[in-house]
Amino acid sequence: MGVSLTQKSLATVRHEVGVPAYDRRGLRPGILHIGLGNFHRSHMATYLDRLFEQGEAHDWAIIGSGVMPADVRMRRRLRQQDWLSTVVDLEPGAISARVVGAMIDFVPVVSAAIVEALTDPRVRIVSLTITEGGYFLDASIGRFDSHHPWIRADAADPARPRTVFGMMVKALAERRAKGQPPFTVLSCDNLPGNGDVTRRSVVGLAELIDRDLAEWIQQEVTFPNSMVDCITPSTTAHERELVSRRFGIEDAAPVVCEPFRQWVIEDRFCAGRPALEKVGVEFVDDVSAYETMKLRILNAGHASIAYVAALLGYRHVHRAMADADIRDWLLALQKREIMPALEKIEGVAYPAYLAWIVERFGNAEIGDTVSRLCANGSTRQPKFILPAIRDALGHGVSVEGLALELALWCRYCRVAGEVSRGPALSDPLSARLKVGARESVRDPQAFLKIREVFNDLAESQKLRGAFVRWLDIIDDQGVRVAIRRYVAEAERPG
Numbered sequence: 001m002g003v004s005l006t007q008k009s010l011a012t013v014r015h016e017v018g019v020p021a022y023d024r025r026g027l028r029p030g031i032l033h034i035g036l037g038n039f040h041r042s043h044m045a046t047y048l049d050r051l052f053e054q055g056e057a058h059d060w061a062i063i064g065s066g067v068m069p070a071d072v073r074m075r076r077r078l079r080q081q082d083w084l085s086t087v088v089d090l091e092p093g094a095i096s097a098r099v100v101g102a103m104i105d106f107v108p109v110v111s112a113a114i115v116e117a118l119t120d121p122r123v124r125i126v127s128l129t130i131t132e133g134g135y136f137l138d139a140s141i142g143r144f145d146s147h148h149p150w151i152r153a154d155a156a157d158p159a160r161p162r163t164v165f166g167m168m169v170k171a172l173a174e175r176r177a178k179g180q181p182p183f184t185v186l187s188c189d190n191l192p193g194n195g196d197v198t199r200r201s202v203v204g205l206a207e208l209i210d211r212d213l214a215e216w217i218q219q220e221v222t223f224p225n226s227m228v229d230c231i232t233p234s235t236t237a238h239e240r241e242l243v244s245r246r247f248g249i250e251d252a253a254p255v256v257c258e259p260f261r262q263w264v265i266e267d268r269f270c271a272g273r274p275a276l277e278k279v280g281v282e283f284v285d286d287v288s289a290y291e292t293m294k295l296r297i298l299n300a301g302h303a304s305i306a307y308v309a310a311l312l313g314y315r316h317v318h319r320a321m322a323d324a325d326i327r328d329w330l331l332a333l334q335k336r337e338i339m340p341a342l343e344k345i346e347g348v349a350y351p352a353y354l355a356w357i358v359e360r361f362g363n364a365e366i367g368d369t370v371s372r373l374c375a376n377g378s379t380r381q382p383k384f385i386l387p388a389i390r391d392a393l394g395h396g397v398s399v400e401g402l403a404l405e406l407a408l409w410c411r412y413c414r415v416a417g418e419v420s421r422g423p424a425l426s427d428p429l430s431a432r433l434k435v436g437a438r439e440s441v442r443d444p445q446a447f448l449k450i451r452e453v454f455n456d457l458a459e460s461q462k463l464r465g466a467f468v469r470w471l472d473i474i475d476d477q478g479v480r481v482a483i484r485r486y487v488a489e490a491e492r493p494g
Helices: 008-012 038-042 044-053 069-079 111-118 149-156 164-177 194-209 211-220 237-247 288-311 317-321 324-341 350-361 370-374 377-384 386-394 400-415 430-439 461-477 479-491
Strands: 029-034 061-065 085-089 096-100 103-106 125-128 184-187 226-229 255-257 262-266 282-284
Touching (some): 029 044, 029 111, 038 255, 061 111, 085 237, 184 194, 226 288, 288 377, 288 386, 288 479, 324 386, 324 400
Antiparallel strands (some): 085 096
């Protein structure tokens, strides 16, 4: 039995575990974070903990909040341990742990309490990790869904909001009425243009309530875009047992994650910010090129190995990455078709970033699963692969490998659940994808004709021809032959 994690017990924690050397009693709130899950604690909270260790920014501590049932459970667990969390970095051969103390409170999961906290003038940043589904996006147009029932309810009764954005609008209205400055709204969710998305949601709801208020928010509140990165799995009994056995700590909600972290933020803060650049955060004028880099190299990289790994019978990502054919396929695709279409970023070497990605994918301690990467292809491919195809076509770059990736996805959709007793196809459009994939035996273009996924890309003769060719090779000669042939073609001079 290990030490129960509390502020008082920190002195008895094993010496190899890092603990806060700063006086947590001297911390003051500066950030209200909504959606306090594992990623926030492995990422933002860890960066702030490092900054506090340097004796800096002790008036920027975190207050947690949230509106979902999971937030109630998280608050209950963290309250018992004085808002402390054990964060374990899963570095191969060198697993390490630190107790992170950047959080000092968690608001009751009640609308009135959250609004009250949002109106506290000490709160100068409101940050979010609420997942893409929490932004009320209309998938058909990629914009704020002003007709969502919850949004309409908040617009009809703004005094009693039920959504995160309704609470923010109410708090901003109160701050404006009192002559208090507004706060910066900082999304830490993994979606392109996350600050712009957040602004549209907040301003969009405000316009339904009070146009003058909406204009004031538009002019005075800042919504910087940011790019976040740290692979952080879910916590299960296995992770809790690991922390107890390996580090002697009984933590009800520990976090395990990879040792790599990246955070790039547009430097637009209307009420100040902590000096996070001192602990490795990059502040830039425009984050879009960094977002694209991550989407094309990390996310498209995951997508490009997912289906070939599944078709070859792999269950875990690190085992797939130990297969030289899969690794060579990933590298050849990136170097031949994806990286040449990327905008240059001063001080960033794409080959070095790709090398980091390959190393991260091969981290056996993470235990990432191939099935996770294969799930929801109809939403992942339009975000990660199809934009890369459009970029390549626009730059006159080959799309042979990207077409092969689509052919591998098609083959997977046709046989998912049958290959090496692997999982069934997990996708909101599974029925449509299965039909298109099966019809591709007779009509190889049937898969590309799924309009809700590919839109007008099927009209590209260059893509269509390459897709048909690769699907024929996969069906006739097998997956491994196809990726080996692509690698050989990519390495051929000229």
